[in-house]
Amino acid sequence: xxxxxxxxxxxxxxxxxxxxxxxxxxxxxxxxxxxxxxxxxxxxxxxxxxxxxxxxxxxxxxxxxxxxxxxxxxxxxxxxxxxxxxxxxxxxxxxxxxxxxxxxxxxxxxxxxxxxxxxxxxxxxxxxxxxxxxxxxxxxxxxxxxxxxxxxxxxxxxxxxxxxxxxxxxxxxxxxxxxxxxxxxxxxxxxxxxxxxxxxxxxxxxxxxxxxxxxxxxxxxxxxxxxxxxxxxxxxxxxxxxxxxxxxxxxxxxxxxxxxxxxxxxxxxxxxxxxxxxxxxxxxxxxxxxxxxxxxxxxxxxxxxxxxxxxxxxxxxxxxxxxxxxxxxxxxxxxxxxxxxxxxxxxxxxxxxxxxxxxxxxxxxxxxxxxxxxxxxxxxxxxxxxxxxxxxxxxxxxxxxxxxxxxxxxxxxxxxxxxxxxxxxxxxxxxxxxxxxxxxxxxxxxxxxxxxxxxxxxxxxxxxxxxxxxxxxxxxxxxxxxxxxxxxxxxxxxxxxxxxxxxxxxxxxxxxxxxxx
Amino acid sequence: xxxxxxxxxxxxxxxxxxxxxxxxxxxxxxxxxxxxxxxxxxxxxxxxxxxxxxxxxxxxxxxxxxxxxxxxxxxxxxxxxxxxxxxxxxxxxxxxxxxxxxxxxxxxxxxxxxxxxxxxxxxxxxxxxxxxxxxxxxxxxxxxxxxxxxxxxxxxxxxxxxxxxxxxxxxxxxxxxxxxxxxxxxxxxxxxxxxxxxxxxxxxxxxxxxxxxxxxxxxxxxxxxxxxxxxxxxxxxxxxxxxxxxxxxxxxxxxxxxxxxxxxxxxxxxxxxxxxxxx
Numbered sequence: 001x002x003x004x005x006x007x008x009x010x011x012x013x014x015x016x017x018x019x020x021x022x023x024x025x026x027x028x029x030x031x032x033x034x035x036x037x038x039x040x041x042x043x044x045x046x047x048x049x050x051x052x053x054x055x056x057x058x059x060x061x062x063x064x065x066x067x068x069x070x071x072x073x074x075x076x077x078x079x080x081x082x083x084x085x086x087x088x089x090x091x092x093x094x095x096x097x098x099x100x101x102x103x104x105x106x107x108x109x110x111x112x113x114x115x116x117x118x119x120x121x122x123x124x125x126x127x128x129x130x131x132x133x134x135x136x137x138x139x140x141x142x143x144x145x146x147x148x149x150x151x152x153x154x155x156x157x158x159x160x161x162x163x164x165x166x167x168x169x170x171x172x173x174x175x176x177x178x179x180x181x182x183x184x185x186x187x188x189x190x191x192x193x194x195x196x197x198x199x200x201x202x203x204x205x206x207x208x209x210x211x212x213x214x215x216x217x218x219x220x221x222x223x224x225x226x227x228x229x230x231x232x233x234x235x236x237x238x239x240x241x242x243x244x245x246x247x248x249x250x251x252x253x254x255x256x257x258x259x260x261x262x263x264x265x266x267x268x269x270x271x272x273x274x275x276x277x278x279x280x281x282x283x284x285x286x287x288x289x290x291x292x293x294x295x296x297x298x299x300x301x302x303x304x305x306x307x308x309x310x311x312x313x314x315x316x317x318x319x320x321x322x323x324x325x326x327x328x329x330x331x332x333x334x335x336x337x338x339x340x341x342x343x344x345x346x347x348x349x350x351x352x353x354x355x356x357x358x359x360x361x362x363x364x365x366x367x368x369x370x371x372x373x374x375x376x377x378x379x380x381x382x383x384x385x386x387x388x389x390x391x392x393x394x395x396x397x398x399x400x401x402x403x404x405x406x407x408x409x410x411x412x413x414x415x416x417x418x419x420x421x422x423x424x425x426x427x428x429x430x431x432x433x434x435x436x437x438x439x440x441x442x443x444x445x446x447x448x449x450x451x452x453x454x455x456x457x458x459x460x461x462x463x464x465x466x467x468x469x470x471x472x473x474x475x476x477x478x479x480x481x482x483x484x485x486x487x488x489x490x491x492x493x494x495x496x497x498x499x500x501x502x503x504x505x506x507x508x509x510x511x512x513x514x515x516x517x
Numbered sequence: 518x519x520x521x522x523x524x525x526x527x528x529x530x531x532x533x534x535x536x537x538x539x540x541x542x543x544x545x546x547x548x549x550x551x552x553x554x555x556x557x558x559x560x561x562x563x564x565x566x567x568x569x570x571x572x573x574x575x576x577x578x579x580x581x582x583x584x585x586x587x588x589x590x591x592x593x594x595x596x597x598x599x600x601x602x603x604x605x606x607x608x609x610x611x612x613x614x615x616x617x618x619x620x621x622x623x624x625x626x627x628x629x630x631x632x633x634x635x636x637x638x639x640x641x642x643x644x645x646x647x648x649x650x651x652x653x654x655x656x657x658x659x660x661x662x663x664x665x666x667x668x669x670x671x672x673x674x675x676x677x678x679x680x681x682x683x684x685x686x687x688x689x690x691x692x693x694x695x696x697x698x699x700x701x702x703x704x705x706x707x708x709x710x711x712x713x714x715x716x717x718x719x720x721x722x723x724x725x726x727x728x729x730x731x732x733x734x735x736x737x738x739x740x741x742x743x744x745x746x747x748x749x750x751x752x753x754x755x756x757x758x759x760x761x762x763x764x765x766x767x768x769x770x771x772x773x774x775x776x777x778x779x780x781x782x783x784x785x786x787x788x789x790x791x792x793x794x795x796x
Contacts, residue, residue, distance in 0.1 A: 229753055251579060251754055308563050308580055360739075365753055368735075369580055376557050387739040389653040 029515035033242035035222040043181040053160035057507035060186035064157035066503040086149030093140040097210035107136035112167035127156040149458035152416035189215040189511040216514035245488025263494040266487040268505015273322035276410035278481040291349035293478040297335035299342035299381040317482035319475040327467035332475035359407040399435040422451035442479035524786030531782020537775035548589035556586040556742040594743040598728040599721040605663035610670025618678025640665035677709035711787035722776035
């Protein structure tokens with residue numbers, strides 16, 4: 001190689017590397033985000049409200065993170081293995097992880113967290129029912145042994161589902177009143193700095209974060225702005241740069257999207273897959289009749305709701321599972337908008353104009369408009385709908401006490417039918433007092449058996465077969481009227497890069513985010 | 518009565534008020550015949566601006582519902598609520614005020630303390646609480662408005678009765694042995710009525726405003742289209758679609774103004790001094 005050629009090659013290498021540097025993450029900068037509504041607490045082991053998870057997911061960490069396809073990614077565990085019979089899960093923890101107060105994070109913290117969450121976190125408790133024992137053979141190894149194979153187990157280690165709690169701060173204390181709850185200490189990329197109630201929450205960079213070179217951003221301010229219109233204005237005036245999903249009204253999304261330097265993504269909700277439906281009271285009234293329930297499905301124009309109420313965001317739901325959930329199948333009976341068919345079914349059902357009470361979800365304009373639209377759809381086919389106005393506590397009470405005929409809702413699905421779908425249809429989940437269980441009162445021994453078998457079947461192909469069957473039966477029976485797979489768009493300045501990279505989006509996204517200058 | 522009517526019509530403000538109110542009542546009564554479809558029905562694309570489609574002169578709202586139809590059906594709700602809640606508060610306020618003024622003493626004390634109890638609570642806050650507790654519906658709204666608006670009636674009637682009961686013709690009635698209630702009913706109330714009529718016309722206006730404010734806050738009857746509901750539902754999209762809030766807002770303004778003009782006119786017409794001057 002001649003001298004000249006070497007020089008050229010060198011120059012090219014230099015040029016390439018500078019180009020790469022220009023495109024790579026940059027350190028520094030402050031991000032202003034909106035948090036809506038203000039979380040009651042940031043201690044995610046005790047409180048799991050949406051906004052709590054969103055802020056705390058950047059302070060605390062779970063053993064695993066999840067890609068948008070819900071494949072597990074390393075978190076506090078750098079690697080993991082599953083035994084051949086599907087019963088033993090071995091996690092190797094990352095080396096050098098520390099709590100924000102400097103104490104090392106070890107396998108004893110994991111054991112403690114499991115015990116902690118069994119007491120405080122209802123969903124974690126449910127996820128851990130198949131757990132036989134958990135052991136720590138050394139400081140950086142944790143072994144979970146299950147009673148029987150439980151396919152969804154690999155999906156329960158997300159930060160909001162199974163956050164790691166510092167043993168040295170909580171052991172031997174009353175968890176609920178521990179003063180450490182006000183100054184959350186995690187292992188995550190950002191540390192809690194201050195919280196001006198009603199105004200903002202401030203997080204700062206964790207300089208000792210166990211992933212070298214991360215995070216890039218110095219500070220995050222989470223602003224609390226109670227009025228939806230004011231949140232849009234805050235973005236327009238440049239006060240905030242990040243509007244997480246659901247923080248502005250849907251009809252503002254197109255206007256904000258058109259602003260300069262604005263990027264919108266619907267990604268980052270795959271793990272939750274918010275699924276909306278109407279609870280239909282299967283116990284009494286016209287909705288107890290399967291034909292009537294099927295008529296509702298034909299009567300409601302869900303495509304129009306998507307286009308008009310949700311501004312084209314989301315997807316029409318085909319059944320109990322969202323399309324991002326494992327073992328989802330679209331090979332189920334179809335309910336396209338067909339008022340004539342709805343009328344025919346109503347006739348078959350022998351409906352004679354009895355009054356049907358409908359509860360909208362009291363979560364703001366969008367939901368109110370949606371309820372008005374559905375009421376009109378139902379009145380058009382001759383159903384006598386009376387809308388009942390409620391506030392959030394009233395809605396909770398009426399739904400959990402089964403005092404309704406039709407009620408709007410939406411729930412998270414957590415990636416696997418055993419974690420987030422079965423609870424709404426199996427008869428063991430019929431119990432007053434919760435608005436999240438089998439509120440409709442659907443009871444079918446065949447479905448009970450399918451969901452029980454599906455949770456513990458092994459391997460995956462066996463589970464798929466079971467859940468496909470379950471979905472077909474449910475869609476035929478219409479225990480609830482599935483509406484839309486919701487999509488909550490995240491709106492950011494385009495200069496905020498790499499914020500939404502995982503299945504929970506903004507909730508743990510600031511780890512990898514950076515600001516282009 | 519005929520004289521009062523003539524006096525009212527001689528007052529330009531009163532004429533305008535009566536004219537507007539007549540139109541509003543006509544719209545409330547006959548409008549639904551012209552717009553037979555429900556105001557909740559989605560008829561066109563959402564956010565259609567006014568004066569773009571011939572049969573939708575005021576455009577459509579966030580769901581594509583006809584704003585014109587909403588205003589016409591809303592007139593029914595607003596006027597009905599105004600009228601019924603005013604009648605209800607008169608039905609409470611007049612007997613209480615009359616009894617307090619006529620019997621005086623302990624009865625007066627007890628009734629007036631009771632009235633003051635309601636007067637000291639901010640009326641709108643009380644109305645919100647009442648509707649929220651009773652669950653929003655047309656009945657709870659009318660009840661709440663009546664409950665917060667009877668105290669002024671009671672106080673006014675009491676004052677009138679207090680001054681009238683010492684008149685000679687009342688004393689004469691007492692001497693002839695008529696019962697107390699008969700005296701109040703036959704002798705006193707007819708003469709105390711003119712300020713009450715003026716007050717009532719203003720109360721209808723206040724009731725319409727109260728209903729609109731409650732609906733604006735989302736405490737309206739969710740099954741009835743009202744002007745306040747339209748303003749409240751359109752408020753958040755006012756930057757994209759001003760017409761959704763502006764037209765029902767104008768409807769509220771105009772009808773409340775009309776009632777105030779009528780009240781003003783009635784006040785002049787019923788005022789004996791002004792009336793004499795005019796004759």
